[in-house]
Amino acid sequence: MIALLLRDLRLAFRAGGGFGLGLGFFLVLAVLVPLGVGSDPRTLALIAPGILWIGALLACLLSLDRMFALDHEDGSLDLLATAPIPLEGVVAVKALAHWLTTGLPLVLMAPLLGVLLNLPGAAYGWLIMSLLLGTPALSVIGAFGAALTVGLKRGGLLLSILVLPLYIPTLIYGAEVVIRGAQGLDTTTPLLLLAGITAGSAAILPFAAALALRVNLR
Amino acid sequence: MSNGSLWEYANPVKFMRLSGQVLPWVAGLAAACVVGGLFWGFFLTPDDFRQGSTVKIIFLHVPAALVAINAWVMMLVASLVWLIRRHHVAALAAKAAAPVGAVMTVIGLFTGAVWGQPMWGTWWVWDPRLTAFLILFLFYLGYIALWSAIEDAETAADLTAVLCLVGTVFAVLSRYAAFFWSQGLHQGASLSLQPGTRMDWAYKAPLYVCMAGFTLLFLALLLAGTRTEIRARRSRALMIRERMAA
Numbered sequence: 001m002i003a004l005l006l007r008d009l010r011l012a013f014r015a016g017g018g019f020g021l022g023l024g025f026f027l028v029l030a031v032l033v034p035l036g037v038g039s040d041p042r043t044l045a046l047i048a049p050g051i052l053w054i055g056a057l058l059a060c061l062l063s064l065d066r067m068f069a070l071d072h073e074d075g076s077l078d079l080l081a082t083a084p085i086p087l088e089g090v091v092a093v094k095a096l097a098h099w100l101t102t103g104l105p106l107v108l109m110a111p112l113l114g115v116l117l118n119l120p121g122a123a124y125g126w127l128i129m130s131l132l133l134g135t136p137a138l139s140v141i142g143a144f145g146a147a148l149t150v151g152l153k154r155g156g157l158l159l160s161i162l163v164l165p166l167y168i169p170t171l172i173y174g175a176e177v178v179i180r181g182a183q184g185l186d187t188t189t190p191l192l193l194l195a196g197i198t199a200g201s202a203a204i205l206p207f208a209a210a211l212a213l214r215v216n217l218r
Numbered sequence: 219m220s221n222g223s224l225w226e227y228a229n230p231v232k233f234m235r236l237s238g239q240v241l242p243w244v245a246g247l248a249a250a251c252v253v254g255g256l257f258w259g260f261f262l263t264p265d266d267f268r269q270g271s272t273v274k275i276i277f278l279h280v281p282a283a284l285v286a287i288n289a290w291v292m293m294l295v296a297s298l299v300w301l302i303r304r305h306h307v308a309a310l311a312a313k314a315a316a317p318v319g320a321v322m323t324v325i326g327l328f329t330g331a332v333w334g335q336p337m338w339g340t341w342w343v344w345d346p347r348l349t350a351f352l353i354l355f356l357f358y359l360g361y362i363a364l365w366s367a368i369e370d371a372e373t374a375a376d377l378t379a380v381l382c383l384v385g386t387v388f389a390v391l392s393r394y395a396a397f398f399w400s401q402g403l404h405q406g407a408s409l410s411l412q413p414g415t416r417m418d419w420a421y422k423a424p425l426y427v428c429m430a431g432f433t434l435l436f437l438a439l440l441l442a443g444t445r446t447e448i449r450a451r452r453s454r455a456l457m458i459r460e461r462m463a464a
Contacts, residue, residue: 144384148364148377158367162381165356166388172395193398197391208384215376 001085001093008097011070022059022102023109029055030113041118048117049127049178055113056106056131057138057167063102064142065159067094068150068213077150081217087210095136095143095206103135119182126181130194134174137198140205141166147209151216170197228305230448237441245438251431259424275333277425281432282325286354289319289436293361294386297379307444309375310451312382313365314443318436320358327351346396353392357385371451 012019033051034044071077080090110131111124119127145163149155173194180187227233259277266273296312299305330348331341342348364381368374417425 141388148381149367151373152367154367158363161356161363162360165353165360165392166384168353169388169391169395172392172399176399190398193395204387205384208380212377212380215373215380218373 012101026059044118048119053175060138067146088206091206091209095139099139107131123182130174130177140201144205144209147212248434255427279329281429286322297382310447323355349396350393
């Protein structure tokens with residue numbers, strides 16, 4: 001399983017792996033928003049938590065369709081399915097690799113974009129904390145969506161219709177943490193709920209995703 | 219397996235025979251209840267003390283919302299039956315229920331907007347109930363989109379069933395998240411099985427008739443849709459057989 005993780009990471013970092021595309025998208029989005037809504041610092045401070053979370057969501061979504069599709073095309077997914085490690089484990093490792101290459105860089109970059117969007121000073125810690133707790137859920141939920149659509153030719157657009165509604169609870173609690181943090185309110189409840197969603201998704205969704213993969217490989 | 223159990227109707231032939239006999243009755247009863255209930259509600263009830271005659275949109279709004287939510291529950295049950303016992307009728311019934319549920323969600327949202335405009339002064343607010351309902355509509359869309367995207371019938375049935383199960387969990391999560399996220403304008407439940415009712419029988423009686431009518435309407439559309447799906451699958455099988463023979 002560690003070998004699989006290293007392989008996925010190596011594939012992502014090397015040329016053509018698409019590493020950094022999500023980050024680039026995140027940056028472009030954070031630049032576009034002030035251009036669209038105006039540069040008033042108060043407005044930006046008000047919407048910054050939501051924009052950063054939605055940006056992270058969409059950046060995650062961008063790289064999802066590659067998660068299983070490339071392996072499906074060259075046949076290595078069939079090998080993984082027949083390998084001695086359970087397919088649920090493969091899904092979990094793939095989701096982890098996706099998080100390490102997409103979610104974690106987003107977490108690290110979000111404070112910089114927070115500066116661009118005039119995020120209030122008190123919120124930076126909560127922004128990092130909420131993204132750190134929430135983005136793994138995005139990767140796992142995304143792995144489920146990618147497993148559903150792996151056999152389809154035009155799966156990309158369908159994937160977003162399937163996955164984005166599933167992201168709603170994560171988004172609500174994640175953005176709520178940052179908003180409350182910015183106002184100096186107590187963030188314990190949304191933070192715990194966010195962590196609960198991540199833990200629950202990580203526990204259940206690899207099984208659903210593995211089931212979907214088996215159906216698609218049949 | 220002729221022991222008279224419910225599972226007998228998982229056999230498409232038996233299902234077709236029974237549903238063919240039942241469908242006209244269900245459809246007729248649905249039409250009678252919907253038309254009768256709406257007429258009773260719209261023309262034979264008094265105007266509300268505060269809301270005037272706008273209150274009467276409740277006779278469309280509440281039954282549509284009821285069916286919209288219960289259609290998803292029915293899809294969940296049918297998906298479970300398909301995944302566990304692999305009865306094709308269950309998968310096709312889930313497929314047939316989705317568009318009906320989606321349309322009912324739109325009716326619920328639309329009548330709610332029309333009702334909200336005079337009462338709250340706005341067509342739409344991000345009230346948790348409204349938001350949760352809109353999210354339910356998104357889940358219907360995703361489910362229908364996945365059905366239509368996959369060509370192989372069995373694969374489509376499997377994947378949509380899994381999506382329905384996972385989607386249910388996340389739809390419920392979203393509902394509670396939406397309630398956490400904002401406080402709303404929408405009133406709480408006016409109908410309840412507990413004593414101490416908040417609605418007069420002059421309204422409640424036609425409302426119950428409308429709710430029964432919409433449920434029967436859903437059942438009729440569901441049966442008709444499932445029969446169509448079974449026929450479509452049969453005709454496809456016949457076409458393939460013909461092409462193989464030629």
